[in-house]
Amino acid sequence: MKRILSLFLLSWVIMMFSCKEDDFAYDSEIQNKQNISFEELQKKLSGSSVSKRFSIPGIMGKDMTDFEIDTAEIVEINTTSSTTYSMKIVPLDGEDGNLYNLYIYDKNGEIIQDIVKYELAGEEKISAENTEVIYSSKNSAAGCLMLVIAPCEYGYWHDDAHCEGSGWVVVYIGDCGGSGSGGGGGSGDGGGDAGGNDPVTPVGHEPADGSGGGGGGSGGGGNQELSPCELGKKLKTDTAFKNKMQNLKNSAQNDNFEKGFLMEPGVNGSNIYTQVQGSPNDPQISIEIPLGEEYSGLIHSHYNGLLSVFSASDLSTMYSMFLNGNMAQPERNFVMGLVTADSTTYLVVIEDYTKFDNFGQTFFSVPGVYNGLETIYAVTYGITPENTASSNEQNFAKLLKHFNSGLKLMKGNYLNFYGWETVDVDNNNNVTTNYYQ
Amino acid sequence: MKNYKLLILLLFSCILFAQERIIDGNERPENYSPQKGDYLTNNLLDDFEGVFIWKNDNGKEILITLIKKKFYYEIADFYTDMLFGSIEYKRNNKIIIQKKVIESKDKISTSDTKTSPYQIMGGVVTSQSVELSINDEEKNKHIVGIFTKLENGKYLLKLKELRDNTIIRPGERGKESGFTLPEEMILIKLK
Numbered sequence: 219m220k221r222i223l224s225l226f227l228l229s230w231v232i233m234m235f236s237c238k239e240d241d242f243a244y245d246s247e248i249q250n251k252q253n254i255s256f257e258e259l260q261k262k263l264s265g266s267s268v269s270k271r272f273s274i275p276g277i278m279g280k281d282m283t284d285f286e287i288d289t290a291e292i293v294e295i296n297t298t299s300s301t302t303y304s305m306k307i308v309p310l311d312g313e314d315g316n317l318y319n320l321y322i323y324d325k326n327g328e329i330i331q332d333i334v335k336y337e338l339a340g341e342e343k344i345s346a347e348n349t350e351v352i353y354s355s356k357n358s359a360a361g362c363l364m365l366v367i368a369p370c371e372y373g374y375w376h377d378d379a380h381c382e383g384s385g386w387v388v389v390y391i392g393d394c395g396g397s398g399s400g401g402g403g404g405s406g407d408g409g410g411d412a413g414g415n416d417p418v419t420p421v422g423h424e425p426a427d428g429s430g431g432g433g434g435g436s437g438g439g440g441n442q443e444l445s446p447c448e449l450g451k452k453l454k455t456d457t458a459f460k461n462k463m464q465n466l467k468n469s470a471q472n473d474n475f476e477k478g479f480l481m482e483p484g485v486n487g488s489n490i491y492t493q494v495q496g497s498p499n500d501p502q503i504s505i506e507i508p509l510g511e512e513y514s515g516l517i518h519s520h521y522n523g524l525l526s527v528f529s530a531s532d533l534s535t536m537y538s539m540f541l542n543g544n545m546a547q548p549e550r551n552f553v554m555g556l557v558t559a560d561s562t563t564y565l566v567v568i569e570d571y572t573k574f575d576n577f578g579q580t581f582f583s584v585p586g587v588y589n590g591l592e593t594i595y596a597v598t599y600g601i602t603p604e605n606t607a608s609s610n611e612q613n614f615a616k617l618l619k620h621f622n623s624g625l626k627l628m629k630g631n632y633l634n635f636y637g638w639e640t641v642d643v644d645n646n647n648n649v650t651t652n653y654y655q
Numbered sequence: 656m657k658n659y660k661l662l663i664l665l666l667f668s669c670i671l672f673a674q675e676r677i678i679d680g681n682e683r684p685e686n687y688s689p690q691k692g693d694y695l696t697n698n699l700l701d702d703f704e705g706v707f708i709w710k711n712d713n714g715k716e717i718l719i720t721l722i723k724k725k726f727y728y729e730i731a732d733f734y735t736d737m738l739f740g741s742i743e744y745k746r747n748n749k750i751i752i753q754k755k756v757i758e759s760k761d762k763i764s765t766s767d768t769k770t771s772p773y774q775i776m777g778g779v780v781t782s783q784s785v786e787l788s789i790n791d792e793e794k795n796k797h798i799v800g801i802f803t804k805l806e807n808g809k810y811l812l813k814l815k816e817l818r819d820n821t822i823i824r825p826g827e828r829g830k831e832s833g834f835t836l837p838e839e840m841i842l843i844k845l846k
Binding site: 586588589593599 | 681683688689695697728729730733735737765769773775777778779786787788797817
């Protein structure tokens with residue numbers, strides 16, 4: 219009887235969500251379902267698509283909502299056509315009585331992240347009526363949900379035998395692996411082509427000639443010297459900066475040339491962004507900068523096939539700007555930014571001028587020694603485009619430390635560039651990431 | 656007194672037996688993290704050591720010497736293998752690029768490269784090729800040479816402009832393009 223009721227409810231949900239029937243997979247199509255650790259999740263997503271903490275703008279009636287993944291229960295579900303990672307997330311400013319799940323899945327080669335809210339009051343069961351897709355990185359979800367991870371006391375769509383692990387029930391609803399039938403909606407703020415409820419849609423118009431524009435925000439400029447954490451905190455609320463990073467993300471994912479923005483200090487702590495870019499299939503950008511012309515940052519993209527972290531060439535560029543007085547004072551506030559097609563985004567900032575100068579003198583003052591740094595990247599640390607983003611990230615952080623670079627690596631939230639955490643290496647070579655509120 | 660002698664003996668032993676760790680760079684242990692004093696070898700470079708010659712009918716002749724040496728990074732107290740090389744370019748027996756003799760010492764440090772820059776350096780091997788940084792003295796710039804091992808003692812050298820991010824100063828754009836050496840040549844290994 220319970221089974222029949224479950225099927226009835228399932229059918230009802232299918233109708234409510236207006237998904238084509240063949241968009242759905244059923245339990246029998248689930249080939250494998252297993253709990254994985256957060257570290258395994260990172261590995262499976264090349265180590266960078268998801269951070270334990272992240273923020274979504276413009277949902278739940280707030281400018282920003284911070285979430286944290288409940289890493290105790292992350293489920294990988296494999297069907298014949300797709301793999302979905304499903305996990306509970308918790309709003310950092312306190313639980314509001316609702317249940318939130320994050321779904322990450324691959325759709326036609328693109329990693330999509332959806333957040334679904336389940337309004338659960340008292341003994342109320344999960345249903346279409348109390349289910350809402352509050353965020354989708356691709357406007358694709360629109361109700362074609364795959365799984366719900368809910369406490370056992372909720373969502374008895376299946377019999378109690380489905381209640382697994384540490385008190386969660388995996389409830390199968392539908393399959394996001396299909397074409398998706400909804401999304402859209404929302405006004406967007408212009409500039410992007412996705413529309414819908416994607417909060418990272420770029421704001422404003424991008425100058426077609428790449429000659430400048432942008433502005434606003436409170437980026438790396440300013441006279442007060444900031445620590446990496448303070449810089450990260452400042453940049454996470456800098457809308458102009460995040461929009462430019464989003465712009466670079468789009469380029470990294472779709473173009474075959476490197477794109478970048480020079481950040482020039484503007485008025486009241488804002489930055490003026492000037493676009494620069496390389497040639498197709500040529501992993502470089504040549505930038506003409508007069509001696510002494512000061513910038514607060516340089517952010518750029520790596521397209522598919524390039525390194526998932528900063529290259530030796532990127533560090534050389536940074537040193538060249540340092541050496542030639544192209545960094546606005548204080549230089550510690552200068553940000554070198556990167557967004558890659560490998561779903562990674564990083565900053566490097568100067569922590570120690572003397573060490574950075576010594577590092578630059580070692581590797582960049584004699585052209586041939588630059589090959590030595592490339593050797594260290596590839597042979598010593600295995601930092602290559604072929605290796606995983608997670609491995610490259612860890613080894614790049616180690617390289618910066620072992621070779622006394624005076625630089626600090628910071629890892630960002632690829633989803634929306636809201637929040638940066640330092641990638642630290644201790645004396646036992648353990649790599650940790652540390653987020654600062 | 657006995658303890659004192661033992662202590663000295665212990666210290667002496669430590670100094671005597673303190674050895675660098677030698678790691679095969681092509682078979683790095685998983686999760687390898689460099690430590691001070693480590694020496695990361697790269698036997699893939701062996702294929703590119705030697706003396707190589709290229710000639711054409713117009714009287715042009717290029718002689719390249721490449722030697723693998725231990726390269727010391729003072730900044731991290733760390734060693735890798737690197738190729739160091741010299742180049743001589745003659746046109747109708749007139750020397751266009753003068754060969755700079757590579758020092759005979761086994762170990763070259765990063766500070767050595769500042770006092771006596773090398774004409775050629777290289778270290779990364781991929782798909783039977785090593786990427787070389789070549790000083791084109793005539794054009795006052797460094798260029799990239801992709802040096803590929805072929806069959807029967809032949810090697811292909813293809814030159815290209817340095818491909819990295821570059822900060823260009825206004826007025827520097829006029830830097831001469833192209834290369835003094837032929838853009839592509841097949842060299843024969845002499846020894």
